[in-house]
Amino acid sequence: MPRYYLTTAIDYVNSRPHLGTAYEKIAADVIARYRRLAGFDVRFVMGNDEHSQNVFRQAAEAGLEPIAYCDRMEQEFRKAWSSLDISFDDFIRTTQPRHKAGVTEIARRLHAAGDIYQGTYEGWYCVGCEAFKQDKDLVDGRCPLHPRTEPQWLKENNHFFRLSKYRQPLLDHLHAHPEFIQPESRRNEILRLLEGGLEDVSISRAGQSWGIPLPFDPGSVVYVWFDALINYASAVGLGTDDELLATWWPADLHVIGKDITRFHVVIWPAMLLAAGLPLPRRVFGHGFMTKDGQRMSKSNPGTIIDPSDAAARLGADPLRLFLTKEIVFGNDGDFSWGRFEEKYNVDLANNLGNLVNRVTAMAERYRQGRLVAAPAAETLAAAATTHAHAYAAAMDALQLDVACQSAFRLVDATNEYIAASAPWALAKAGQDHALDRVLWNASEGLRVAAVLLSPVMPASCRTILARLGTPVADVGDLRLERDAQVHVSGTRQLTRADALWPRLEADATAAPISTKTKETPVSDTPKDVAATPAVPAAPAASPAAAQVTAPPSAAAPVEGTDTRLSIDEFMKVDLRVAQVLTAERVPKSKKLVKLSVDLGSETRTIVAGIGEAYEPEALVGRRIAIVANLKPAKLMGIESNGMVLAASAEGNRPILIDFAEPPAPGTRIR
């Protein structure tokens, strides 16, 4: 049995998964399930990346040990993936002993190969900022933010990886294996990057406790991204189980976001070359998800969609289909509730779902559900073969959207076949033989379509197969070769049941469905499956829900990570009323405005990013709210001593705070 090892990127645990991360897992899951269907022995690995300083900080803020925080986040992630029916075989965490063993092994190998050397990072260090400063950041040899503090010349011991040594081998590899990076556009970017030269990279941090110690310098920990990449090999036994490693490595496919392509096609392969390990066969950089055209990001709450919510609304399978079929794999994709609901109605309610219903209904009505094999209908059988081949070719080429479309063409072909052969007319005319044949073939067209769609909609397809009298214990038992063609022998008992995907009516689609419905678990006995819908009836929009036009709100903070401030902490912020004396645009900037403001006792210069929303002249005389005790910052060469308060949603123009009655400049706000 051929093997297939694929991975997704492991996820940072500093926030809960959103639809963008879910998209990657769904796409990878579709590929994994397709490979199983195609007869491969599949290993599908996902996991969490836990050794970042951010995680360390977040844990501290939540009053937790880092590992306890990570444990909690693991549950969050597992819950999300479970609600989306992600069929990973293994879930690796970078804090696990097996991963530490893998990292240690790689570090040891690179060290032995002479590809790690000790270097020092030297530079001006500003104690006030707790950071190294570049020469260009210093003014008269001093940190502009802390002009009274003498910067210190510091050295930090670091270990460097000789990445530069692998420039030519990487270029050779890319030329020898054009399929290594996909899609194509990313490959060109990397070629340009390599042609421009590579610099060695630092792989350690001194003086940190949260991380994996370097075997040859226990005082340093491995830098987080270097650590993270190794998970792909440590998950299959690097450093712990040579036999397992030999079985699965190299990976057939890394599915990652396009933003981290260069880590995966430059640094990671260079590490493997240095360690004497084979390179992964393919790296696929998928696109980003947007919400209603806006970039989905943590700092923009309106764009964050909780994948479990989205799945709960119409079902995990409809969501999986939408993301797989409507987004060209490799391109950015947009999610909107309206489009999701539209595609749900068209593809699932009207076409596939209705086909299931009409086939089972006719079988029951004309034959008490009992169908006997009949000769294949030529056109439909040919369509099944053609579309199944196109489907497999597309899947092999990772054109997931094209593959879905092929499967749906078979759904269309089956609907056409039914219309053309009019079984209801045959029934009326008493042409039993012809009727038997049409019913059998229609059910076969549908069955093959369900087999093809099973990687995308596993639970639903299992239900469809059960209703068609061809139950499987697990869709993983299906095989393309055997099951994705029209069969011409046997007898079956079909069962009609509730609509799989009830059509959403216009007024229901206008409002988000706030009721969280969980998918009815599919029972193990096919009989029950046939009797129970895999997806509950769409919840009717209640009058109350109909008034709500906003989508479900952004992800709530993780339980237990209470980030609220005490009153003392809040009082540290010195908010003041200020009156604008002068305002002028900062030359060559897009949105910066330089203000001088009256604070009662003093006059301050503040630079604010409000130039896109306000004309500077209109600000003069206006009373605004500012933060008065911020550390100064330099913006476009101008020192800003404070911050103007404004309502500012990401992507929207800021709106200044206004006072209904004018307070005196300098008045404290609290």
Place this chain on the structure above:
RNA sequence: GCCGGUGUAGCUCAGUUGGUUAGAGCAUGCGGCUCAUAUCCGCAGGGUCCGGGGUUCAAGUCCCUGCACCGGCACCA
């Protein structure tokens, strides 16, 4: 200002290395069917492929240029 992306039917988008008459779904109009969740099937209308210039026997596709929108950074303290 720099870097990147996008611009194709009313809407949402496909369009491989240049190659017949530029496609799909939705929406619209007409017709058919009644097994089915008012579903399905057929037909039709609808396009300056953002503008301009160029290369070529041939350009939605390649090159130059302009415009518009989006994203990132410089600058949101």
